[in-house]
Each structure stands twice: as structure tokens, then as C-alpha cells.
Amino acid sequence: MAGRLQGKRCFVTAAGQGIGRAAALAYAREGATVVATDRDAAKLAGLGDGIAAMPLDVLDDAAVKATIEDNGPFDVVFNCAGFVHQNDVLNCRDEDWDFAFALNVRAQWKVIQAALPGMLAQGGGAIVNMASAAGSVKGVANRFAYGTTKAAVVGLTKSVAADFVTRGIRCNCVCPGTVDTPSLGERIAANASTAGSVEAARAAFVSRQAMGRLATPEEIAELVLYLSAPESQFVTAQAIVIDGGWTN
Template sequence: MADRLKGKLALVTAAAAGMGRAAALAFAREGAQVIATDINAGLLKEIEGKDGIRTTVLDMLDEKAVNAFAEKTGAVNILFNCAGWVHQGSLLDCTLADWDRSFNLNVRSMFVMTKAMLPRMIDKGGGVILNMASVLGTEKAAPNRLAYAASKAAVAGFTRALAIDHVKQGIRVNCVCPGTVDTPSLGDRINAFADPAQARKDFIARQPMGRLATAEEIAETFVYLVSEESSFMTGQAVFVDGGMSL
């Protein structure tokens, strides 16, 4: 199936790498005009122009910059809030700075961007908002993911509340809860272990399917959730976790 997003304008945050990049490329492949943002200018350049993708360097922690970007961009049909960060450690390892960074990147940035874009989407007649959650915090716990899990649980709650508040204004809101995905971010975390090879085996072992997901296969769920194929879905946490939540 092709052109599932033809005629749509999609905004993807954290689009320079990993699942954000896969989403931007998949949306563009399906015919959407895509605006891809990230703080990493170098990596953004790699997808500039692919299937018409436009890129903008944007710091999601800078509220003024986000608001200025929204004012310049105007309404979109699709907003994918993908920016985030994973803290490694238990409560005893988590500083207040770690906690704040987790919530600032995983939740506050989502609030700020949605706050800036939602009125414009409503004025245009509606649209779709997709948020990046996780199986961790939404359905399952894992060791050494306290701040991350807490912030992703907040994303799930934010998604449901946003959905019920604006369903009658033509706005659909869902979140995706992936399992362990083989992204550059995961690679960095694995390489930070004393034994990276064993760390990778441990990440794979917690997946019942016995492998990690690819960003590209998770992106197919993103496409479904922002397309008309999911037009009767809102307020849902969709698990694409290889059985991790079972």
C-alpha cells in the first residue's frame, strides 16, 4: 500500500536518528510532507530532501524556540512527539538532575510542543498526535529504569487525558510502547557497560522473541496510527514489544 499519508503535513521531533528518523522516512515514503526536527544538525543533514523531507534544528528544551518554530510552521496534520532520553539506574543512582532531565525530555518537551501546535491543529479542523511511550512504565518494570519508567508512565497518562479533552475537536491522540529497539541510543548505552557484548545479550534475553526490534519495523506501527486506517482509535497505548509485556 502506498500514499497512505498523501496530502498530510507531518512534524516529527528527534528525527535525526533511531525511531524518529525511521518515522520521518516512513511518513515521507507514504506521501506525507515531513518536517523533521532534532538538536543534532549533522545527523539531520543526512535525511534533508529525502522524499521531500525538510529539516529544522530545534532544541525541545527551549520553550521560546519551540513556540517560534510553531508560529513559523503553522498547523500540521500529524504531530509525532518522539524526543526522549533513557536514564540508567535505580533510585539510589538517580540524582535530581537525572530525574529532571528524564521528565524534561520525555514529558515536558511533549507538553510544550503539543501546547504550541494543538490550537493550530484544532483551527485547521483536527489531526493526529502520536506520543512516544514505552512498555516500561506503561505495562512492565525492568531493573535500573526508575526515572525512565516513571516518565513514560506520565506519557501514557498525558496521552489519555489529551485524547478525551479533544476528541470532539477532531483530534486523535495515541502513544506507542515499544520494547527494546536496536537504535544508536541503545548502542551507546550498551557500550557504556564494562562488558558490552554481555550487555547486548542481556537486552536480547529480556525479549521473548529472542531478538531486538528494528526502528524500521516499529515505524510501520507509527504509519498505521497516524493514517486513516486507525481513524476510530484514540487514547490508546499500543504495544509493539515482541511479547515483553506478556
């Protein structure tokens, strides 16, 4: 079904790579005008027609507010920015905890807070937040701060959905399993010495997926697209798992 977002305006964070980039491209493919943001402006190169690339640090509240107000109103917001700390409750540092909540949770709040008035003024909109199977659905070893923040994203999502369900706003989150992104590549490299090699570290991530493979960013982006498009208009307040059977 082509043109599912024809005439819509979409806002995406962390659009420079991985799932965020795949979602921005999917939105544009379906006819949307997309504002694609990332802290690293160089990563936004080559996104193509229908996509306005804008550098943005989502930890900068004033910049978030200004960027959304200057380029909105938006029909769709996809909160994709995040960071994965590898720690447990004993070795989680204060700065890790604070940064994880600032980027994985607080930034989503501030983006929604800035975009929601415009959505309400035009009668509705769709918000999609990035959660994770880790923390949101199951406990995962060595993901203490990350898993805690992703559980918080589910609560944030359901609260926004409940508050604005009668005013045309839908808010959902996606909970991926292990996705083959540059971010995962960084974690694989970090685990290489412990695992014995990069190949062994990658194999460990693959082995925990029931399907025996990693997800592609494009597969996750298709779910994000569905939650952003009119065919999901009866779907709100949901944390939807897309994990290849990992949490089964």
C-alpha cells in the same frame, strides 16, 4: 497502500536517528510533507525529498513554539525525543529526575500545546507520543526515572485524547520493547564493563526479548505511521505495546 498521508504535513522530533528518523522517512514515503527536527543538525543529513530538516532543541519552549507556528499547521505530530537514565530510586539524582521529566514529558506537552491550535483550526489531527513498555506497562530494573516518565506519557496522552476527542483530535502513544537504535548502542557500551564485554551487554538486552531479537526502528515506525494515518481514525487514547512479547 501507497499515499496514506498524501497532502498531510507531519512534525517529528528526534528525527536524526533511530525511530524518529525511520518515522520521518515513512511519512515521506506515504506522501506527507515532513518537518524533521533534531537537536543535532548534522544527524538530519540525507533525509531526502519531502523532508525539511530543522535543528531544534525541544527543551527550548520559545524555539518549539516558533518552529511549529512558522511551519504549520500540522496534521500529524510525532513526539519522539527522549532519554534513558539507568538508575533506581536510591541512586537517582535530582538532576537526572528533572532532566528526564523535562525531555520525556514536558517537551511533549510543549510540542502539543504549540501544534494543537493549528490542528483544531483545520478540523483535526493525529498526535503520537513515544512511551515505552518500560514503566508504561511493566516495571523494569534500573529504569526508575525513565519508567516513571513513560508512565506519565500515558497519562498525558489519555488526557489530551479525552479533552479533544470531539474536536477531531486523536492522541495515542506507542510502547516499544528493546529497539536496535543508536541510543541502545550507547547503553550497551555503558554496560559493557559490568557485563564483561560489549557483546555480553548486547546479549543481555536481546535475551529479555521473548522473540530472541531486538526490534528495528522501522518496525516501530510502521506502528507510528498507522496511528498517524486515516485508517486508524477510530483509535485514540491508546497506549499500544509493540515489544516482541516482552510484557506477555
